[in-house]
Amino acid sequence: MAQMRYREALNMALREELSRDERVVLLGEDIGVFGGAFKVTEGLLEEFGESRIRDTPISENTIVGMGVGAAMTGLRPVVELMTINFALLAFDQIVNHAAHIHYMFGGQARVPLVVRMPQGAGHQLGPTHSHCLEALFLHVPGLLVAVPSTAADAKGLLKTAIRDENPVIFIEHESLYGVRGEVPEQADHLVGFGRARTAREGSDVTIVGVSRMALTAERAAETLANEHSVSAEVIDPRTLRPLDLDTILASVSKTNRCVVVEEGWPHGGVGANLAALISEQAFDDLDAPVKRVTGADVPMPYSKPLEDLAYPHEPQIVHAALEILGLNESVAGAP
């Protein structure tokens, strides 16, 4: 194990897979000479050369579409979109093509493509540069969606994504790139898709945290334990598709209460989806309705005090947990 930043763990995964499999190629804006907008691909151009580490023009839909075509004919492309916001320009290739080609052509072609991109608010980048859109991709059959929150998972999930035969939307987080963690250094460190990580065990309430919110949920659990004597179990699903619902349901059957925390919008969000699945499949286990803590249902404002209000922080998670435990009546009716 070694201490390294999330971005370094991603870089290690890319380097290992580029070394392991010559079919792996990287396409993206400023991933080569510039080293990556978030420095995830730093040093790879020097090591693997410009035929495999390809700086592209600013043409998101075409970059992703090239990845689709190359994947159909034998390469293992990893496309970096500078941020998730720009993925909206590539939605045709992601949804109509990457996701559907295997199915709509009767299983003849495979699209082993990874599209990497960071999401997240908190840097005062305003409405067009702060999206959290995992729910949009989760919506689409044919796509897999990974949302690593730790450095170790960033490495292990990315390696699995590159080796998977399906198109994988690999959603990183801008605020996590600099976060350090223990990362296994061996090249066979893989984290399988569809296996949630129980970040903290507990017995009173289950908190499911998505992407960065897994870390925020862990801090909230610490506060719940220290200040309210509440034992919260924190689950990081790690992949939203495939979804390890078994682990979540097992936890809910133990705690009988569940809070889902995500940065994205509430309507049609990950929490809405999980709440539906839990109610459908574990209604009798619930002592209270599933509670959601989400980003505010507004475009992301620029001004710092408003931006802070518009995505979840630790206190909101603590309040939500106390509320469904009936321990904090004062927050009833709070936003």
Add this chain to the structure above:
Amino acid sequence: MPSMPDHDVAREWLATMTLIRRFEERAGEMYARARVGGFLHLSIGEEATIVGSARALRDSDYLISTYRSHGHALVRGTPPENVMAELFGRVDGCSKGRGGSMHMFDLSRRFMGGYGIVGGNLPIAAGIALASDLRGTDEVTLCTFGDGASNQGTFGETLNLAALWKLPIVFMVTNNQFGMGTALGRHSAVTDLQRKGESLGVPGMRCDGMDVLDTHAVLTEAVRRVREERQPVLVEAVTYRFRGHSMADPEQYRTKEEVARWRARDPIPAFGELLLRQEVIDKEELARIDGDALARVDAAVAFAEASPFPAPESLYDDVYVLGDQVWGSYSVRTTSALAAAAGPPEQNGADEIPQQITTALQAGEDA
């Protein structure tokens, strides 16, 4: 005037153009009789463009097309039976009934598909060409699209990238004069479409898409340039769509006289008469070619009629490629009234349970 190819080759071109024509005429009839659903976009009138261009390729080259792609599947050798079965939505369709008219596909013949989104196939073509290059082959990709697609963002993006990276692609804009019902002059500021790639570093060529000899000659040169020089070329094939955009097209955007003028240049009788004049074939053989095509189309319809619909329990097949180790749920199966009406495909009571119970769980291991 391009020279006549070997007589066997010329006969094959005529036979394939005739097959495409007869196939599509029958497909239109089957659509009118509700044997075919959805949209049906026919390429009647464009057969010389299809055959002349595809025959400039090697079998190892790739062809990628649009939502008007029955002819492209047929010219690559996909049996008409499987193309018709796809239109009928049957399990023996070339896309197993999943794609329909707009989404034909035949990987084994390197026909890389029909695509329903205008301009959606250009980036994919660039990826195929990139893979050809990185694998060290001299394969070429022929990417066809319509005049309407030349206004999509992917046109500019992909041509720029292909020129920048010297990708081996022949872009062929099939200028059939209309983007759906909007005439070329009303949708494109530049109507000399072969020039539309110039500012992006892609040189242009033009062929008479109503003449299979000219189309083949120009595409042969384009393919040669692309294969040897590893740079993309844009070819404009000037042709005409005799039928409406789809079967639901009242054709109020053009006159009967205009259609008649183009029909007078119908590429199939024109080539047939040329072969007669040059004594490549005689009248009996001309009639036999047509009769063979009609018989093959009859067989295709009979095959499609006899092919079953995909089984209800196959609904979730091929959404994902599943490996040996599968954890978690890939698909959420919701109750399907249609599937229930069709009878219980599997008595597992799993309608509301995730599709993939983990293999680990089934084996009793800790997931």
